[in-house]
Amino acid sequence: MSTTALSLPSAPTNGLLRNLRIFAREARFEFVRLLRTRTFSLSVIGFPVMLYTLFGLLMNRGESLEGIAVAKYTLGSYAVFGLVGAALFGIGVGMAADFSAGWLELKRASPMPPLAYLLAKCCTAMAFGAIIVSLLTVLGIAFGHVHLTLDEYARMIAFTLTGAIPFASLGLVIALLVPLNSAPGIANLIYLPMSFCSGLWMPFKFLPHSIKVIAPFLPTYHLSQLMLGSLGAPMVGTTASHWSGLFGFTLLMLGIAWIAFRRREQNS
Amino acid sequence: MNAVIDVAESTETRQTTKTHDTVASLSDITKRYSNGVVALDGLSLDLRRGEVVALLGPNGAGKSTAVKLMMGLSTPTSGSVRIFGADPRNAAARIRTGVMLQVGRAPEMLRVREHLTVFRGYYPNPMPYADIVKAAGLEGIEDRMFGQISGGQKQRVLFAISLAGDPDLIFLDEPTVGLDIEARRGMWAEIRSLAARGKTVLLTTHYLEEADSLAHRIVVINKGRVVCEGTPAEVKSIGAGLSTPSGNVTGDVKIIRCTTTLTGKHLLAMPGVSTVELYGKTTVITSTQPESTLREMLALDQQLHSLEVQSPALEDAFLALTADRS
The missing domain is CATH 3.40.50.300 (P-loop containing nucleotide triphosphate hydrolases)
Known part of the structure; x- marks a missing residue:
C-alpha cells in the first residue's frame, strides 16, 4: 500500500551498504575535484617529482649511500616527502576551505555520515600518495637504474597508504585551528622544516646533532626510517619504535582535533 | 490513476494526524x-x-x-x-x-x-x-x-x-x-x-x-x-501601531498622504485616525476607517490636494517593530 512507510526503516545491513556507497561516491568526487584543481594536483605531484629528478637523478653520478644506490635511497625519502605534501595540503587546506565557507555546515545538516566525509578525504590523500610514489618509482627505474623488486614496491605502497593516516590527522588539526587564508602558509611552515629535520632532503646521518635530537618527535622521521629500511638501508632505531612513534603522533593529532572540534561546536 | 491519488491522500491524512x-x-x-x-x-x-x-x-x-x-x-x-x-x-x-x-x-x-x-x-x-x-x-x-x-x-x-x-x-x-x-x-x-x-x-x-x-x-x-x-x-497592521500584538486586527488600515490646512489636533479627533505626522507640506495620517476619515477631511478642507491612499508597507511595519525603543 504505502511505499513510503515501508522504505523508511531500513535494515542495518542495508544501512551499512548505503553508507559504503555514500563513502565511495564521496571519495570518488573528492579525488576528481582535487585532480581537476590544477594548483593542487600539479604542485603536490610536481614538487617531489622535480626534487627527485634534480637531486636523486641528475646530480647523482652512480654513487651509493649507506650501502644502497643514491637513486634508490632518495626514492624512499622523496616518496615520504610527496605523500606528506598530499595529505597536508589536500586535507589541511581543503578542509579549511570547507570549514570557512559554510560548505561543511551544509553537508553536516544533510544526512551525510560524517565518517564518510573524513574517510573520503583520507583515502584521497592515500591515492595521491600512491600516484606520487609510483611516478617516482617509474622515474627511478627508467633514468636512475634503480633495481626495485615487486616486493619492495608493494611495501613502499603499503607504507604510503598507512603513512598517510598520521599526516591526514595533522591536516585535520590544521584545518580546525588555522583560518583558510593562512592555512597554506602554515602547512608549508610545518611541511618544509619537518621534512628537512627528518632527513628527507639530506640523509639523516649528515644532519647536525641538535636536529637529530628533535627528529624522534617528528612523524616524517619515523615514516622515512621505515621506508628506507624496507629499501635495504640501515635503519636508525627499531621498526617497533617507528610504528609506535607514528601511532602515538596520530593519537595526539586526533585528540587535538577532537578538542578543537568540540570548542568550535560550543561556539556555534 | 484514481488508485494512485487515493494512496497519496491516505498517506497525507495519516501523516497529518500523526504529527498533529x-x-x-x-x-x-x-x-x-x-x-x-x-x-x-x-x-x-x-x-x-x-x-x-x-x-x-x-x-x-x-x-x-x-x-x-x-x-x-x-x-x-x-x-x-x-x-x-x-x-x-x-x-x-x-x-x-x-x-x-x-x-x-x-x-x-x-x-x-x-x-x-x-x-x-x-x-x-x-x-x-x-x-x-x-x-x-x-x-x-x-x-x-x-x-x-x-x-x-x-x-x-x-x-x-x-x-x-x-x-x-x-x-x-x-x-x-x-x-x-x-x-x-x-x-x-x-x-x-x-x-x-x-x-x-x-x-x-x-x-x-x-x-x-x-x-x-x-x-x-x-x-x-x-x-x-x-x-x-x-503584521503590517500591528506595525502601523493600530493594534496590540495580541489584539484583533481589522486588516483595513490605510495610510493617507495629502496636503491639507487641517491641524493635527483636528485630524486626530476624526473617527479612525490613530497617528498624524507632518513632513514638510505633506500630512501623513494612519486610519482604521479610511473612508470616513477621507469623507470628513474632504468636506472640511476644499483646498485639500495631492491625495494618496496606501496600504501600510511591510517595510514600515518591520522598521516600527524592530526599532530600538530603549
Whole structure:
C-alpha cells in the first residue's frame, strides 16, 4: 500500500551498504575535484617529482649511500616527502576551505555520515600518495637504474597508504585551528622544516646533532626510517619504535582535533 | 490513476494526524554563546505542515541561530527543539529536511550535476534528478563547473541541493539573494508549489516584498525574542501601531498622504485616525476607517490636494517593530 512507510526503516545491513556507497561516491568526487584543481594536483605531484629528478637523478653520478644506490635511497625519502605534501595540503587546506565557507555546515545538516566525509578525504590523500610514489618509482627505474623488486614496491605502497593516516590527522588539526587564508602558509611552515629535520632532503646521518635530537618527535622521521629500511638501508632505531612513534603522533593529532572540534561546536 | 491519488491522500491524512500538523518546534529556547552573547532569549516557534513561514529580523536578531538549532548544527542552552517529533540531529529527522544556506565557497571543480549526485546519494528516496533540475531551473548548466557559473546560478544550485532529498521540511536562508527578477519569480513559484504539496518552508529573507508575497505567516524577531507573528496583513497592521500584538486586527488600515490646512489636533479627533505626522507640506495620517476619515477631511478642507491612499508597507511595519525603543 504505502511505499513510503515501508522504505523508511531500513535494515542495518542495508544501512551499512548505503553508507559504503555514500563513502565511495564521496571519495570518488573528492579525488576528481582535487585532480581537476590544477594548483593542487600539479604542485603536490610536481614538487617531489622535480626534487627527485634534480637531486636523486641528475646530480647523482652512480654513487651509493649507506650501502644502497643514491637513486634508490632518495626514492624512499622523496616518496615520504610527496605523500606528506598530499595529505597536508589536500586535507589541511581543503578542509579549511570547507570549514570557512559554510560548505561543511551544509553537508553536516544533510544526512551525510560524517565518517564518510573524513574517510573520503583520507583515502584521497592515500591515492595521491600512491600516484606520487609510483611516478617516482617509474622515474627511478627508467633514468636512475634503480633495481626495485615487486616486493619492495608493494611495501613502499603499503607504507604510503598507512603513512598517510598520521599526516591526514595533522591536516585535520590544521584545518580546525588555522583560518583558510593562512592555512597554506602554515602547512608549508610545518611541511618544509619537518621534512628537512627528518632527513628527507639530506640523509639523516649528515644532519647536525641538535636536529637529530628533535627528529624522534617528528612523524616524517619515523615514516622515512621505515621506508628506507624496507629499501635495504640501515635503519636508525627499531621498526617497533617507528610504528609506535607514528601511532602515538596520530593519537595526539586526533585528540587535538577532537578538542578543537568540540570548542568550535560550543561556539556555534 | 484514481488508485494512485487515493494512496497519496491516505498517506497525507495519516501523516497529518500523526504529527498533529506541527512539523518543527522551538520551545522556550535560550541560546547563550560561550562569549556571553545571548542570541535567543525565550524564543518559541512552531512550523506547521504545508505553510511558508518567513523569519524576519534585523542583522543579529537571532534568525540564523534559530535556523541552525532547527538544523541540528547547534544545541540550545535551554529549551527544546523537535523536528518531526525527534531531535534534529537524529538521522531520521535529517532525511526529511533540506537546507539552503548562504555558502561563501563551494567546491568549484565539481560539475553542477556532480554536486546534485553527491547530495541525492545521501537520501534513501531522493527527488528524481530531472525534477530537481527543472524545479531549480538548471537546464543547460548541468555540466558546467560550479566555479564557472554566475552568482545567481550558484544560488539556484544551492536551492537544488536543498530539494535533493525530496524533503518535507525545507530551510531557506536568503534564497533569492543575487537573483534577477525572472529567476526570483521562478523560485517563488517553486516555493509556493512546495507548500501546495504539503511541504513546510522556513524562509529567512531581507527582501520584505518576498516575505509579503510568499509567506502564510511572518515571524518578526528582534534581540532573540519574537516581536510579533501573524499573516503579512496582520503584521503590517500591528506595525502601523493600530493594534496590540495580541489584539484583533481589522486588516483595513490605510495610510493617507495629502496636503491639507487641517491641524493635527483636528485630524486626530476624526473617527479612525490613530497617528498624524507632518513632513514638510505633506500630512501623513494612519486610519482604521479610511473612508470616513477621507469623507470628513474632504468636506472640511476644499483646498485639500495631492491625495494618496496606501496600504501600510511591510517595510514600515518591520522598521516600527524592530526599532530600538530603549
